[in-house]
Amino acid sequence: MARYFIWTIGCQMNKAESQQIAGYLGSAGYQAATSFSHADLVVLNTCVVRQSAEDKVLGTLALLKGLKSEHPNLQILVTGCLVNSNTQELRRRFPHVDLLFKPGDYPELIAWAQQQGMPIEQRLPRYARNDRRLAPSPCALIPIIQGCDNFCSYCIVPYRRGKEVSRSVGEIVCEVEQLVRQGIKEVTLLGQNVDSYGHDLPGHPELADLLNELSSVDNLVRIRFLTNHPKDMNLKLINTVASQNKVCEHLELPVQAGDDDILRAMRRGYAVEQYRELVNTIRRKVPQISLSTDIIVGFPGETEEKFERSLSLVQEMRFDVVHVAAYSPRPGTIACREYQDDIPAEMKKKRLNKIEELQATIAGEINSQLQGRQEEVLVEGRKGGKWFGRTRSNKLVFFEDAGNWLGQLARIHIEKTSPWSLGGEVKK
Numbered sequence: 001m002a003r004y005f006i007w008t009i010g011c012q013m014n015k016a017e018s019q020q021i022a023g024y025l026g027s028a029g030y031q032a033a034t035s036f037s038h039a040d041l042v043v044l045n046t047c048v049v050r051q052s053a054e055d056k057v058l059g060t061l062a063l064l065k066g067l068k069s070e071h072p073n074l075q076i077l078v079t080g081c082l083v084n085s086n087t088q089e090l091r092r093r094f095p096h097v098d099l100l101f102k103p104g105d106y107p108e109l110i111a112w113a114q115q116q117g118m119p120i121e122q123r124l125p126r127y128a129r130n131d132r133r134l135a136p137s138p139c140a141l142i143p144i145i146q147g148c149d150n151f152c153s154y155c156i157v158p159y160r161r162g163k164e165v166s167r168s169v170g171e172i173v174c175e176v177e178q179l180v181r182q183g184i185k186e187v188t189l190l191g192q193n194v195d196s197y198g199h200d201l202p203g204h205p206e207l208a209d210l211l212n213e214l215s216s217v218d219n220l221v222r223i224r225f226l227t228n229h230p231k232d233m234n235l236k237l238i239n240t241v242a243s244q245n246k247v248c249e250h251l252e253l254p255v256q257a258g259d260d261d262i263l264r265a266m267r268r269g270y271a272v273e274q275y276r277e278l279v280n281t282i283r284r285k286v287p288q289i290s291l292s293t294d295i296i297v298g299f300p301g302e303t304e305e306k307f308e309r310s311l312s313l314v315q316e317m318r319f320d321v322v323h324v325a326a327y328s329p330r331p332g333t334i335a336c337r338e339y340q341d342d343i344p345a346e347m348k349k350k351r352l353n354k355i356e357e358l359q360a361t362i363a364g365e366i367n368s369q370l371q372g373r374q375e376e377v378l379v380e381g382r383k384g385g386k387w388f389g390r391t392r393s394n395k396l397v398f399f400e401d402a403g404n405w406l407g408q409l410a411r412i413h414i415e416k417t418s419p420w421s422l423g424g425e426v427k428k
């Protein structure tokens with residue numbers, strides 16, 4: 001029996017696409033291997049959003065070169081954001097790679113597999129399938145819009161994933177119904193810019209319309225979506241989060257910086273005050289909302305004063321989660337062309353740590369308010385002898401119990417809290 005191993009790095013979209021690739025390979029009779037060395041075919045699903053991710057990808061490609069020299073029949077496939085129209089150059093640099101295909105370009109994968117004589121299924125819907133044998137979790141990731149039209153000055157994604165292309169409402173509803181029949185209880189709708197969903201479709205359905213449609217899918221329990229761009233979030237969407245029971249009270253809403261000059265240089269399309277008003281509106285309409293954000297520190301021209309504005313925005317907003325990244329110049333982007341990467345690495349690191357420390361205190365305080373409360377947890381699996389799952393507000397919860405809770409909704413009495421997770425007991 002032939003075996004495959006998929007190595008994935010980067011965002012949720014990559015994770016979703018790896019599940020789809022696993023589905024295709026499964027249809028060709030391949031089984032999952034536990035490591036590179038046990039596989040006949042490996043797929044590298046890559047990320048180049050920051051240099052550190054790209055370095056890991058290059059390191060893994062080098063490792064595979066060695067492995068292929070020992071096992072010449074090993075087939076190596078590379079996809080993800082490393083690959084775009086630069087395939088000729090990549091082929092020259094990495095002659096040991098058998099196939100390079102752009103993110104989501106499954107026709108290319110299928111054509112190659114057919115050439116190899118693999119009996120791969122062709123009629124799978126382009127975006128289909130989360131293989132439940134590989135991921136027995138009750139949660140599925142569903143890409144609903146590919147690409148990004150925004151061209152934030154620091155970001156490589158639009159150059160690698162192309163323009164925004166939405167899937168039709170009907171196709172998504174059909175996929176979700178099929179997954180629910182297989183036991184899925186929660187779906188997370190994915191897009192680099194998920195709240196601009198539908199603008200390219202006939203009749204311009206919005207994300208809110210899709211959420212309403214999905215809310216009527218029987219036995220689907222929870223719906224999430226990410227990542228939102230603040231400039232595309234409208235009142236209709238906020239009202240839908242407020243009114244549709246299945247839509248969880250959790251939003252990923254990256255702000256990126258707390259200074260207007262930096263936001264302008266980043267080409268984000270909003271000022272701090274607009275972001276503040278948006279958050280106020282969301283909190284007024286959905287008081288129990290949990291908010292996550294992304295912040296970049298050390299963007300070119302970020303003086304101490306400008307950085308302090310990001311720090312005080314974090315203090316003021318009291319987000320549930322903050323993902324901080326040090327600015328990494330990406331060749332080909334506007335920021336890389338127009339601005340000098342003038343903040344030293346140590347300074348970036350110091351600023352990153354400062355935000356993380358502040359956020360750990362804030363998250364610790366927010367989470368401690370849950371102590372003694374009961375939370376509904378959808379159980380996703382086991383780790384270290386404990387069950388784990390998430391609350392509607394996306395907080396990770398661990399608990400011990402002898403029963404089989406996989407895929408169940410558990411009422412958990414919260415007994416322990418930390419900035420990163422909660423612990424408790426089943427309320428019977």
Ligand code: SAM
Nearest residue numbers: 049154155192193227254294295325326327328
């Ligand atoms: N589309 C989302 C948005 O509008 O924020 C996020 C997608 S982006 C691929 C994921 C995160 O990576 C961004 O929120 C940003 O914080 C970070 N990021 C992107 N480019 C970066 C860069 N050049 N340096 C550091 N962080 C970067």
Ligand code: SF4
Nearest residue numbers: 148150151152155157
């Ligand atoms: Fe990158 Fe900006 Fe698009 Fe997000 S919205 S993927 S940060 S260009």
